[in-house]
Amino acid sequence: MLPEDHPSPIIHRKAEQRPPRDWRTWLFGPPLRTADAPHQTIGKFIGLAVFASDALSSTAYASQEILFILAAAGSAAFGYVFPISLVIVGLLAIVALSYEQTIHAYPDGGGSYIVSRDNLGQSFALVAGAALLTDYILTVAVSISSGVAQIVSAFPQLFEYRVLLAVGFVWFMTLINLRGVKESGAIFAVPTYFFLATMFITVGSGLYKYLTGALGQVIDPPEIEVTQTLVTVTPFLLLHAFSSGTAALTGIEAISDGITAFKEPRSRNAGITLIWMASILSTLFLGISFLTGKIGATPSEVETVISQLSRTVFGRESAWYLLGISATTVILIMAANTAFADFPRLSSIVARDRFLPRQLFLRSGRLVFSYGIVTLALVASLLIVVFQASVNRLIPLYAVGVFMSFTLSQAGMARRWRKIGHLRPGETLKERGSTLKHDPKWAVKMVINGFGALCTFVVMLIFAATKFVHGAWVVLILIPTVVAFFLIVNRHYTTLARRLSLENFPGQPLRPGRHRVLLLVSTVHRGTWQALNYARRLSEDVTAVHVGLEPEEVEKVRQKWQIWGEGVRLVILESPYRLLMEPLLNYIEEVLTLQEPGETLTIVVPQFVPSKKWHELLHTNTADALRERLLSRPGIVITEVPYQVP
């Protein structure tokens, strides 16, 4: 199968991909063979665990975040928690329905970026992309901070270590994700279902006790932290509380980004998983909000509402309490996995369109996107340190971007249905990445997506207005910055492509201009001899150059060259003050000034390759030093000829 066996000039091969085994193998698991890749898809049961852990886990803090805002009006205002939660669940139903339609329209993955790009244009797509990338990072920061808050509720003595714990968990997640998505699936299924079981038991027991009148009040609730003077309940306060509660919706879009990870028929499987997820999420969220009001729970950094609920239902000493808290902790920390799965995937798509560095598009030896994963972990760790792992302080940064991408995605879908409405039955229209097909129900679908877009747009405005001073402004600066970065990167690539384009390129006929070769000689040994032979293969016109630092050394080189130099000219540059690079560069400069057009200069450097890594410290890497100085000069090629010593 080697090229020379083929007469045709272009040979196509499926590449075999056996990534090398090294320390990464030990840390990240054995490399997966390409043949395994198609089997890396998952069913609905595992899919729910992988993609829904973010959304489901938000039940652990959404109710509490509503309480935090209402606390400004005193505990009397806590009665509004349940009604507000009902409105949020209504919103959730609209958004879920809207996304279910997207999943069927985009079986290859219909994240907000792709849907916006195909239907609203690249500019909107970049905004959606920036919003999503920002939010994936915040998902990691918020989920893990909230998970650590659960631990701290049960073990108050760990309070001062919460930042360290949170950052530790981020990197634990990173390691798991560098191992690949399938193992991730298996790892996440158990805790997700364990969490669902304990939460349903807690909420169920709570409701049963409430109905039988056995549910008491929280014993010793943590003190309410009021940051401002008491106010009355205003519409603004209620909207503010509502917008905090919409944190429950975050993560709902994850499935639409990851459809390709599902088994066939993937749209159907993904759609069903989405509906499951929305139903479970609504039930738990309403249950917790309802019980929270009944037991008189208070919002606090020191003890979470979930902890208060659980110990009121089961008692602090009960095994159920610890079980509930551990399940919640684990699911929250695992929830960050949704972001770990989607951030690299989205970066890769954006990088493919050349708005992010190309490297993010490539896959590493493992079937994952290592660069993206590590970037995500770094930025999330930074946020956790800056905000001291406080969920309450991170939340205001969180949901603006989520709702911005919801709005763009659904608006894009609505526009798509309108286009489809113009098609006659049976007609199809190929446009960008997707195919538009006539659909008799286009009008209904357009109204659903359009209404979803309107609702999420209004929520975004409410969120931005009510949370502006609390941190939302950071995001409103961050997203345009990210978009600007996208544009700068893209401009670099397009300018470069234009400058390098072969269109209108004269394509001068190959003139066999002179090919001069300089061979650097420090001492004359087998490595030099090898490099000399290589240099002579390149051209007839070889000059050896020795920088003479010591007279004795110069004498030795001269004598040996007469034996081993194969008649090649040797230039000795005496350097009594022991400078190495400067005489060399001056000489090369001199050669270059005499260069004729079309002439090429190749500098051949024998390079010692040590068998032990630290030996590199004992040898000057002249090739690298030359390259640094000469790379910007056209017409010079620097070639290292390695010599290995066993």
Place this chain on the structure above:
Amino acid sequence: MLPEDHPSPIIHRKAEQRPPRDWRTWLFGPPLRTADAPHQTIGKFIGLAVFASDALSSTAYASQEILFILAAAGSAAFGYVFPISLVIVGLLAIVALSYEQTIHAYPDGGGSYIVSRDNLGQSFALVAGAALLTDYILTVAVSISSGVAQIVSAFPQLFEYRVLLAVGFVWFMTLINLRGVKESGAIFAVPTYFFLATMFITVGSGLYKYLTGALGQVIDPPEIEVTQTLVTVTPFLLLHAFSSGTAALTGIEAISDGITAFKEPRSRNAGITLIWMASILSTLFLGISFLTGKIGATPSEVETVISQLSRTVFGRESAWYLLGISATTVILIMAANTAFADFPRLSSIVARDRFLPRQLFLRSGRLVFSYGIVTLALVASLLIVVFQASVNRLIPLYAVGVFMSFTLSQAGMARRWRKIGHLRPGETLKERGSTLKHDPKWAVKMVINGFGALCTFVVMLIFAATKFVHGAWVVLILIPTVVAFFLIVNRHYTTLARRLSLENFPGQPLRPGRHRVLLLVSTVHRGTWQALNYARRLSEDVTAVHVGLEPEEVEKVRQKWQIWGEGVRLVILESPYRLLMEPLLNYIEEVLTLQEPGETLTIVVPQFVPSKKWHELLHTNTADALRERLLSRPGIVITEVPYQVP
């Protein structure tokens, strides 16, 4: 003057040396032309400032270090300071006389390393070298810490910043020394003579006041810090105090290392400077020790003895006090310069013998040894941080190495005189680096050097014994470690030279084996075209390789290749899972397995050279990645063909 104008195969040229101008120019001064180098020598007056600042400045702490030890027996023991100082001055006279002989015998520089190597053999030389290098580092740490102690005496509020101050001064010295020795000379002459003037005035005024009965006691002397319970005055205590005081001798060898820096007749100039230095040093040291006892000064980390003496003579508010303290501070900080001048010079000599990395042998663009200077500054900073800039805690580490190198140097000289004794009048003997000439006074000289060696050997033993538990053990571990490092480095170089030696090398006749060239193509543009032309120059046997990450991209490459490919074979390696390196490496591996003996494989990589540095982040450096994986494989050469975009 270009090579091809000459028929002879070997061309000798004095290299022109115009180091490039860049940010280093701004920071370290304009580059010196080679022609300036011979004028970089100095006379006796400047020589005293440059090489004697270390020795002279030790008067600022030697008396105090004796007091520190005597304090263990209470202030009554302070009467021993002057007698101990007298013994030390006697020792100083012997050592100075001994070194004066060395300077004449070694006009090219007779440091302990060279004298030991020539007369005692390489093993002793390595011990001397290790001892000296260790001590240069300690000189920097001790001098600068002591300088900072003077500042802190005058401004007690700076006490808590002493470590920061000391490290700052180390790097200030480093900058000055990177500028070159001549400017250093000018910079150091002023403060050295300013220090000598103020010290003679202080000691003179003190003696005058003492003789006229006007000298009082120290007002509010700092409290004596006694670390152990009071003991009686024992011989061990006196020896211990004596060994602390021998810190006054450190730095006396500096001139013998730096003879080449002196104007001709350099041996004579250097010898006279040494005698000047020893006389000044003795006078000041005795004066300070004498007055210290008379005013009842006490040793302390908070206020130095010099500060106590100066304010007792002139009064705390006097301008003379501040003047004296500043002069002492400046000379101490400048004293580190001796080490800065000698450490890189010695490293370079050791590196020339291949016991240290070769890079230390090379000179940078400035006429100094940048690598050595930076190494010195790094290790000294580390010591200052670890020992919290405490002179008292650094001293025990200090003098073992000094006296070890004194002993070796003088023993070597004694042995040399004995050999000379065997020569007949007029006879000369060439041995290693130096020439032995008959000398009628060989016996006297042998006795002087021999007695010097004996004295310093005994002092070394006393020092090691009395200071062992206080830190001398560190040095007794450190020196063998450094020697071991020398040996490991040397073994690497000699093994390598043997393996690479061309002796008994069959020198197979050049067989014109196949030269296969692989050209990596990511997209087809002007850069690729340039690289293709280069590749075709190298060999007829060129294969282009494209790793296909995206089907559309593959199609584009295929089409463009048909236009621009010049008929060269193109192999497309499809990589649906977006791996880049792995398919490439597998393909190269496959090509290599079919390699015939004598065949060479060159991999040509078009490499984008960005005009802005940050653009590098947007491009994969495939050549570097390949090099990392393939350098250890024989028979592969990786060549980058740069393409510059304006």
